[in-house]
Amino acid sequence: xxxxxxxxxxxxxxxxxxxxxxxxxxxxxxxxxxxxxxxxxxxxxxxxxxxxxxxxxxxxxxxxxxxxxxx
Numbered sequence: 833x834x835x836x837x838x839x840x841x842x843x844x845x846x847x848x849x850x851x852x853x854x855x856x857x858x859x860x861x862x863x864x865x866x867x868x869x870x871x872x873x874x875x876x877x878x879x880x881x882x883x884x885x886x887x888x889x890x891x892x893x894x895x896x897x898x899x900x901x902x903x
Contacts (some may be wrong), residue, residue, distance in 0.1 A: 835878045835895050845873035857902040865894035
């Protein structure tokens, strides 16, 4: 799912596991929602790939919250 941001990212984000998200506040917060397979972001958008069968609602909530506080 693609999320358009109200800001420009300071650097590209390309995280493919919860372990790789450690130390990156935004990615860590989104992976903590569960069901996330990967996060990619550049310029003013983020894309999140979910794991098969997982619900989008907690992931979307985590992205919204993290984008407001952790970018």
